[in-house]
Amino acid sequence: MWGFLKRPVVVTANINLHLVALTGMGLLSRLWQLTYPRAVVFDEVYYGQYISFYMKRIFFLDDSGPPFGHMVLALGGYLGGFDGNFLWNRIGAEYSSNVPVWSLRLLPALAGALSVPMAYQIVLELHFSHCAAVGAALLMLIENALITQSRLMLLEAVLIFFNLLAVLSYLKFFNCQKQSPFSLSWWFWLTLTGVACSCAVGVKYMGVFTYMLMLVVAAVHAWHLIGDQTLSNVRVFCHLLARAVALLVIPAVLYLLFFYIHLTVLFRSGPHDQIMSSAFQASLEGGLARITQGQPLEVAFGSQVTLRSVFGKPVPCWLHSHQNTYPMIYENGRGSSHQQQVTCYPFKDVNNWWIVKDPRRHQLVVSSPPRPVRHGDMVQLVHGMTARSLNTHDVAAPMSPHSQEVSCYIDYNISMPAQNLWRLEIVNRRSDTEVWKTILSEVRFVHVNTSAVLKLSGAHLPDWGFRQLEIVGEKLSRGYHDSTVWNVEEHRYGTSQEQREREWELNSPVQVDASRNLSFMARFSELQWRMLVLRSDDSEHKYSSSPLEWVTLDTNIAYWLHPRTSAQIHLLGNIVIWVSGSLALAIYMLLFLWYLLRRRRNVHDLPQDAWLCWVLAGSLCGGGWAVNYLPFFLMEKTLFLYHYLPALTFQILLLPVVLQHISDHLCRRFRRGPDEAPQEPRGRSRG
Numbered sequence: 186m187w188g189f190l191k192r193p194v195v196v197t198a199n200i201n202l203h204l205v206a207l208t209g210m211g212l213l214s215r216l217w218q219l220t221y222p223r224a225v226v227f228d229e230v231y232y233g234q235y236i237s238f239y240m241k242r243i244f245f246l247d248d249s250g251p252p253f254g255h256m257v258l259a260l261g262g263y264l265g266g267f268d269g270n271f272l273w274n275r276i277g278a279e280y281s282s283n284v285p286v287w288s289l290r291l292l293p294a295l296a297g298a299l300s301v302p303m304a305y306q307i308v309l310e311l312h313f314s315h316c317a318a319v320g321a322a323l324l325m326l327i328e329n330a331l332i333t334q335s336r337l338m339l340l341e342a343v344l345i346f347f348n349l350l351a352v353l354s355y356l357k358f359f360n361c362q363k364q365s366p367f368s369l370s371w372w373f374w375l376t377l378t379g380v381a382c383s384c385a386v387g388v389k390y391m392g393v394f395t396y397m398l399m400l401v402v403a404a405v406h407a408w409h410l411i412g413d414q415t416l417s418n419v420r421v422f423c424h425l426l427a428r429a430v431a432l433l434v435i436p437a438v439l440y441l442l443f444f445y446i447h448l449t450v451l452f453r454s455g456p457h458d459q460i461m462s463s464a465f466q467a468s469l470e471g472g473l474a475r476i477t478q479g480q481p482l483e484v485a486f487g488s489q490v491t492l493r494s495v496f497g498k499p500v501p502c503w504l505h506s507h508q509n510t511y512p513m514i515y516e517n518g519r520g521s522s523h524q525q526q527v528t529c530y531p532f533k534d535v536n537n538w539w540i541v542k543d544p545r546r547h548q549l550v551v552s553s554p555p556r557p558v559r560h561g562d563m564v565q566l567v568h569g570m571t572a573r574s575l576n577t578h579d580v581a582a583p584m585s586p587h588s589q590e591v592s593c594y595i596d597y598n599i600s601m602p603a604q605n606l607w608r609l610e611i612v613n614r615r616s617d618t619e620v621w622k623t624i625l626s627e628v629r630f631v632h633v634n635t636s637a638v639l640k641l642s643g644a645h646l647p648d649w650g651f652r653q654l655e656i657v658g659e660k661l662s663r664g665y666h667d668s669t670v671w672n673v674e675e676h677r678y679g680t681s682q683e684q685r686e687r688e689w690e691l692n693s694p695v696q697v698d699a700s701r702n703l704s705f706m707a708r709f710s711e712l713q714w715r716m717l718v719l720r721s722d723d724s725e726h727k728y729s730s731s732p733l734e735w736v737t738l739d740t741n742i743a744y745w746l747h748p749r750t751s752a753q754i755h756l757l758g759n760i761v762i763w764v765s766g767s768l769a770l771a772i773y774m775l776l777f778l779w780y781l782l783r784r785r786r787n788v789h790d791l792p793q794d795a796w797l798c799w800v801l802a803g804s805l806c807g808g809g810w811a812v813n814y815l816p817f818f819l820m821e822k823t824l825f826l827y828h829y830l831p832a833l834t835f836q837i838l839l840l841p842v843v844l845q846h847i848s849d850h851l852c853r854r855f856r857r858g859p860d861e862a863p864q865e866p867r868g869r870s871r872g
Contacts, residue, residue, distance in 0.1 A: 300349055642656070
């Protein structure tokens with residue numbers, strides 16, 4: 186029983202010393218003096234703000250990509266004990282003692298360091314030589330643009346890491362497929378491929394390009410698998426199901442998980458709240474939630490409300506009016522109704538309050554019990570502070586002459602009667618008798634007399650309108666555009682019939698009871714949509730560049746300049762590597778087309794195994810370069826040299842592959858001479 190104690194326990198392991206050495210050199214090049222400079226470098230000024238928001242649990246919105254990349258950077262701050270207290274207001278600002286610079290830059294540096302051994306393994310998994318694999322790793326190691334980017338608190342190194350991890354995992358899975366399908370390692374590498382793809386997309390939307398490439402390669406391999414007559418139908422179905430779960434379901438679940446963590450951690454109101462809907466804002470602690478908490482849910486006749494435009498462009502704003510009237514004659518000579526101005530105002534103000542009045546009654550208070558307003562009801566909107574009704578008529582709007590002017594009606598005793606009846610339409614209703622709800626209901630107001638829809642045009646009024654946003658009546662409304670949709674943000678039941686008492690009531694705080702929260706999926710959907718449609722400032726930057734300048738390295742970026750010495754940090758690539766990579770890509774494309782044409786003529790210059798390796802290497806490396814570079818020609822945004830780095834890494838992987846191919850196949854063939862060249866396989870005689 187105790188016989189095993191009589192013999193020594195021996196553990197043997199195969200250690201690739203080259204892989205260990207490459208990993209060590211990668212760590213040394215990325216981690217050595219990582220805290221230098223102890224100052225804000227280029228885009229650290231932006232990412233640092235988001236890290237501070239995470240540390241303080243404050244909600245923010247960044248249109249550059251999903252939250253996973255920001256969470257990776259924030260994890261470094263959390264591990265270093267960062268409290269979020271630093272003013273990220275300018276590039277070059279010295280970090281205070283409470284900022285753990287080494288910890289904040291650690292995870293991008295580790296991602297950059299581990300990309301070196303991954304490049305080595307990818308080339309090996311493509312079945313190229315150890316020499317080619319070492320060459321690819323060394324190129325990744327010494328490329329100074331990759332070194333610079335990975336030593337700072339930036340996301341490109343993290344994105345490249347997950348791109349390479351996705352490629353490496355898929356290649357290992359693909360090679361396991363030939364030997365031991367459905368084994369533990371087979372499942373591990375397939376699942377890791379989906380996880381890495383999801384993480385790449387979660388870091389930056391650019392990661393979706395690599396994800397799409399992996400899906401295409403996997404689909405081609407699955408197509409060949411379907412045609413394998415040695416596999417039963419059940420086994421083929423299991424293969425397809427496993428790939429669908431690992432490459433589609435798992436990435437989708439992980440993507441949702443990133444947002445779930447993001448929204449769970451960031452539960453406090455912040456500076457980006459105004460971009461989101463009223464319902465979203467009310468779900469955050471503080472801010473609007475303190476104002477709207479406990480408001481009556483159902484809007485009734487006599488309710489006092491503020492109406493927020495769902496569109497939110499060019500800025501979030503609320504339906505507003507004030508004592509001033511439209512000018513009698515506009516600057517272009519057109520006349521107006523000279524009625525009270527109605528605008529959309531981008532700030533909270535007492536003049537944003539309106540009273541929902543029943544046209545059949547005179548009272549401006551909520552009855553007991555309250556009579557809720559339903560979809561299809563006729564209402565009048567009475568401005569709380571001036572007691573004038575929202576009105577529109579066949580008069581051209583000041584800035585949008587093809588639309589109707591919207592005003593609050595003033596009785597001048599002339600032949601212009603009030604037209605102040607509006608029909609309420611609840612856009613997101615579930616039934617035709619649904620009640621108008623605070624925050625939750627998205628509504629349109631359709632003018633009864635002219636069928637015009639109350640709309641935010643987005644145009645700014647001149648100085649006589651205090652540069653506020655124009656409100657119009659749009660007759661030709663196709664569908665439910667967000668510019669015609671409104672929601673009640675603040676709401677209370679009015680109790681004062683007299684104007685003076687009502688003005689005092691409108692200036693008093695809203696009652697407080699209990700809060701209502703949105704579901705996770707509702708918040709996720711809104712946040713994802715805002716990320717996709719939000720346009721950041723795309724003004725020209727001093728160091729912005731075009732995609733054509735990246736390939737030839739005709740541009741660089743000055744990241745940091747020491748205020749007292751001549752020390753500088755520039756993002757500048759290694760011209761030898763960049764030019765060699767471009768030449769390798771061009772050579773690969775020419776050789777691929779040449780081989781393809783020759784194979785069409787039934788001339789096989791390469792053995793079948795070598796040809797398949799050549800095609801797979803080009804699909805992943807050349808295809809990786811293409812999908813990470815060419816889409817930038819279609820983007821209307823400010824671009825920088827660092828956007829090219831993910832494409833560059835795939836080009837670097839392709840360079841030693843092409844060199845080995847030239848050495849093994851082309852040079853050897855020329856050395857043998859034409860007389861010793863392989864015979865063309867004989868095909869069937871063609872008449």
